[in-house]
Amino acid sequence: MSIKKDTIRYVADLARIGLSEQEEELFAEQLNHILAYVDQLNKLDTKGIEPMSHAVSMSNVLRDDILKDGLSNSDALNNAPEKEDGSFKVPKIIE
């Protein structure tokens, strides 16, 4: 499976990362190299094997419906690049 530049462009768009043309080319090359290596997985027969998403078998972790102290408005916004009247401010979304 060979990735072309426009696939990189599409994926970068999904990931909301701007890339220059050189980066698109470089990543296409590097990703192809890596994917060629990981392709070895497809030689393995995994019929009947369950996918593993957790290293240890725990389940049903829950918490009680009890109020906990949260953050004050100023703590919540302390790191905000832009804020106004207690809200996070962002550029408008063009509909």
Add this chain to the structure above:
Amino acid sequence: MEEFTKYTASELKKKIAQDSLTASDIASSVVTRYDKVEEKVKGFAHFDKLSLLERAKELDKEPCTGDLSKVPVVLKDNICVKDELTTCSSNILAGFKPPYDATVVTKLKESGALLLGKSNMDEFAFGSSCETSCYYPTNNPYDIERVPGGSSGGSAALVAADETVLALGSDTGGSIRQPASLCGVVGMKPTYGRVSRYGLIAFGSSLDQIGPITKNVSDCAGLLNVISGHDPMDSTSADIPVPDYMGSLVGNVKGLRIGIPKEYDTESLFLDKVVPVNETGVKIKEAIKLLKDLGAEVVDISLPHTKYAVSVYYIVGCSEASSNLARFDGVEYGHRAKHQDALIDMYKKTREEAFGSEAKRRIILGTYTLSSGYYDAYYLKAQKVRNLIKQDFDDAFSRCDIILTPTSPETAWLKGLKIKDPLLMYLSDIFTIPANLAGIPAVSLPCGYDSKGLPIGLQFMAKHFDEEVLLRAAYTYEQNATWQRKKPEL
């Protein structure tokens, strides 16, 4: 002034009691050491002398009787400390000060530890050499032209250079053990779920664990005692009691069955990227002999799916990372690109400007492997193979108590050597990755030096929640090894 940071934690605690040392005394000595060697090591990402001295003064006001009272600890820059810079060595978190402490930090503060500052790392833990940090690469104290390993390179280097007594790192594919090996110190990745991940900035959520980096096995056990335990804020945290790990420090391996995996040998793992393991292999064999002489039983085992580990790791790790790093978008914290009119533009520019190249590469790889049409072939497939790798370990542990391997295929390499070839860099983690995939605990400890005087590390792995046998084996080896420890010349 005496450099108190040259001691181990147990030694320092004795000295504190004997000489009634204050936190301010210790902090001053830290600053002295920092001034002497940090320019060569560059292990810190954030270090503020005045705040440190202030913190020490505050610590002295309290009557602290905690386990780690006044003992210097350094934290990797991906562990949240309230109101302190926590940036994962990335520009995208420039200026970020979390409004809360990670659970391990709360525990350290409760134990009275003197927190020194944040150690340098590969950006977002993506790397094995500490070269992708947005600040500067950290240098290996044994040879400052060489890498300290990564991603917890800063923590390992600072312990090796005696700029701190203890350190915490994080390990997703070997990021504690590999730098510990390259810097000649002890580093442990606990069982997944042993230590809370709350407050650890996530890379691969099903793989990450915080763990100790220390000068010896005893300090490792002590620090593990403090940071372990169930955390209701972390759904993946195990609700299993914490034994007193100091109790494992018993120098006895009689009858201990040590499994040596036949696949962890040499060339077969590396295809054409072979780096001869001669010197490492020699030291590992010596270690095996020593343990055998002490009464351990050596068993041949097989971990047949080892060769797929790196592939599984990069697919699973990058997929999870691509999702975990989506939140870095300039809205609530960190860097935001200037002068953007529209939102999508702001997202793209922010992330383009502030993520380093390796971060972008992994995010794009992870986004690709999760995307429609490719999910089954990559992510799902990798998770299935992961199960096979775990089964390998389950089978192996029915025949042995611990597994012994080298930690790293090679000793510290020259800076700049591997950074241009991502795949080459990824293969450095071949021995450490499987433990993260299976969730089992593993520890790296020094077992000698190569002909250039560079440290070599050996790795023990054990089954889930059996840190005790790891510590016992490691302690026994450490107490009986005859080669001379050499501190780096800085």
Add this chain to the structure above:
Amino acid sequence: MSHYLTTIGLEIHLQFSTKTKAFCGCKNSFGGKPNTFVCPVCLGFPGSLPVLNSQYLRYAIKVALALSSNISDRMKFDRKNYFYPDLPKNYQISQYDMPLSLGGCVDIVCNDNLKRIGITRVHMEEDAGKLIHSKSRPSSYVDFNRTGTPLLEIVSEPDISSPEEAYQYLTVIKSILKYLDVSDCNMEEGSLRCDANISIRPKGQKELGTKVELKNMNSFKGVRDALIYEEKRQARALLAGESIIQQTRLWNEQKQASESMRTKEQAHDYRYFPDPDLLLFTIDTALVDEIRLTLPEMPKKKKERFIKDCGLSEYDASILVSDRSMSNFFESCMELYSEPKVIVNWLTGDIQKHLNADNLEFCDAKITPQHLAEMLKLIDNNTISGKIAKEVLSDMIRTGNSADDIIKEKGLIQISDEGAICELANQVVNENPKVADDYLSGKTNALGFLVGQLMKKSKGKANPQLANFAIKKRLEQKRV
């Protein structure tokens, strides 16, 4: 429209009224100053982790049971990845291929026909925050109070065949949810949201037409109106030979029309994968059985019981069960007064009218079932007339006082004294000779006027039947 068959599917998002959010201990509340019910978890700060609220799980199971949906033995959470400022992690914790429950159904009545609407699935997911767009500046403002609110998504099968059926489906779902007491179910406040999918196809064609998604309806009526509009729009297009474009359209309440969304947010690749921060959940039968025991009697069963045991009509029973607090009121009243039809008339008539005017529910009303029963008995024993009772009722609702107190205070006791009424009848006939003559010359409806005058003189307190009798008698005397 008669050329075409309509197919509708509805997706309902329900906000639970747990004390805290889905994955953190922040307050789960409507309103509040922006960014004041927040914490590192629901703000998506780096290093934060989710932990599931047990009450959320219980409420979700409760709803699934009430919808006859099959609870899964094992469920997990998945990440739905997309970028938007109201989504702090740029992924939403949701459920993809192992949801809470699958299948289910509700029965609706539409145009006197009983119909079963299937449910495809019910799943849990967290809510996003609120985005407020500035009108004057090129900025938007994000408030994360709502982020992490526990939601339930109920997806219907495309079994709904008309906008009216859709309306009935929503009404039934709401009444079930109100019975369970797990949500405020208020579309205007956003605790109940509904998106619709609609397609039409020519009669006789088996294959479904292209479906269009409708969003932004703020009331059940809005959903119905939007669907009616869309049906017509699609029919017009097909008749004109055009094809329907698959798209998302937003309902504009002011314009009473739907508009195409121009963003490219049409086809998303959400890259679902299991959330590694949350583990598998096994839902054992013991828990499900325990929760099943806490279910109140569901509307359907209650309705059947009202028809069978109380002899109510299908219509009356339906109205009663559509409002749980009304049916509770009814049942309490029935313990004290044994005429169900009379009670129902007052509940669904005058009392409902008063409550609507003040925007109150039965459970908030100051009038109690005891008070109503008392009042009905006072009518029965002629202490007050039915007409006076309406006035008394109004006061009862407003003040919460008993009928007895109000009657005494206002002196509304019905005049049933024959002598007094005859005296009044005398006066009325004497004062209105012309009208009296009209009656005597055959204009029988003149009687009404005269009786009215007597009622007026008595300030409404005269017993109407006696008043009628007295006037007639006096008029006959005049004839003689």
